Amino acid sequence: MxxxxxxxxxxxxxxxxxxxxxxxxxxxxxxxxxxxxxxxxxxxxxxxxxxxxxxxxxxxxxxxxxxxxxxxxxxxxxxxxxxxxxxxxxxxxxxxxxxxxxxxxxxxxxxxxxxxxxxxxxxxxxxxxxxxxxxxxxxxLRGDGGHSAETQSAARAVAELSPREREVLAHMGEGLSNAEIGARMYLSVATAKDGVSNVLSKLGVANRVQAAVIAERAGLLGGARLVGPGGPDACG
Missing domain, CATH: 3.40.50.2300 (Response regulator)
Structure with a gap:
């Protein structure tokens, strides 16, 4: 129904x-x-x-x-x-x-x-x-050429993550939901949710946007969008 x-x-x-x-x-x-x-x-x-x-x-x-x-x-x-x-x-x-x-x-x-x-x-x-x-x-966020203290700190934080956690973080930066992350990585939604929580905890951030900013500053996203569906460099 x-x-x-x-x-x-x-x-x-x-x-x-x-x-x-x-x-x-x-x-x-x-x-x-x-x-x-x-x-x-x-x-x-x-x-x-x-x-x-x-x-x-x-x-x-x-x-x-x-x-x-x-x-x-x-x-x-x-x-x-x-x-x-x-x-x-x-x-x-x-x-x-x-x-x-x-x-x-x-x-x-x-x-x-x-x-x-x-x-x-x-x-x-x-x-x-x-x-x-x-x-x-x-x-x-992309304008400092990779030399700011924030960018260097982000790179160090991301380096502490496992390869799988970095993949989860990259998908978070693309604005994917837990279900979408699970589908991309062939994981259950519950496992994807746990992965997101682990990444947030390891990075010491409160939400996905803060995590996505770290991913962007660390160069993890490449040409991908930074949070929010709707196309490259778009929010919503």
Whole structure:
């Protein structure tokens, strides 16, 4: 018996931004997707209460707001029991913001000029835990020529993994789910899930996006995309 459209679980989304026009635009775009419910939109001051009330699966969170800093809110949201996936929204793609947001547990980093189709796919990817980074952010990660301290540290971390763990990490960086990793490596989903958990633990990171950044900086991905389905260098 196939589920009816009404019985399929819908993705609950919260939009947090200090600009009403941005909130309205995102709500209109994402609300047009048949499987996404924008359960609320608000300014930063109301974000924590909105998360606790509506229990969204995904939060799109502005990184720069006058009433409360987006990174501060990210820290508070991620400290909640069973927290949602959070992607930072910004017009800026600086390494400073990227690094701090990812270190605090952000599942992605999206620019506000992301096109509507990519935005919708990105939110879906975030909900699965696959994560998402905007293409311009990926280009910045690739821009140091392999000489930064972060790149050298990533290479050392990846060198500590077994060949099979490096393969799992590469597939994580491609944005594959546990089931897809299992299919690629001829493993059960449970075994693939254990492999992902082992890689995250050995790398000392909190989520798949942080692991994918390490994989990218270590040169493990080559020409592959960095998290999120939808094509090379694409999020969502």
């Amino acid at each position: 196939h589920p009816t459209p009404e019985s399929v679980p819908r993705l609950r989304l919260l939009v947090v931004d200090d600009e009403g026009l941005i909130r309205s635009g995102l709500t209109m775009i994402l609300g047009s997707a048949g499987d996404i419910d924008v359960v609320a939109s608000c300014e930063g001051a109301g974000a924590l209460a909105a998360v606790e009330e509506h229990r969204p699966h995904v939060v799109l969170l502005d990184i720069r707001m006058p009433d409360i800093d987006g990174l501060t809110l990210l820290r508070l949201i991620r400290a909640l029991p069973d927290p949602p996936q959070v992607a930072m929204l910004t017009t800026f793609d600086t390494d400073e913001y990227l690094g701090e947001a990812l270190a605090l547990g952000a599942g992605g980093f999206l620019l506000k000029d992301t096109d509507p189709d990519t935005l919708i796919r990105s939110v879906r990817a975030l909900a699965t835990g696959a994560g998402c980074l905007s293409p311009s952010v990926v280009r910045r």
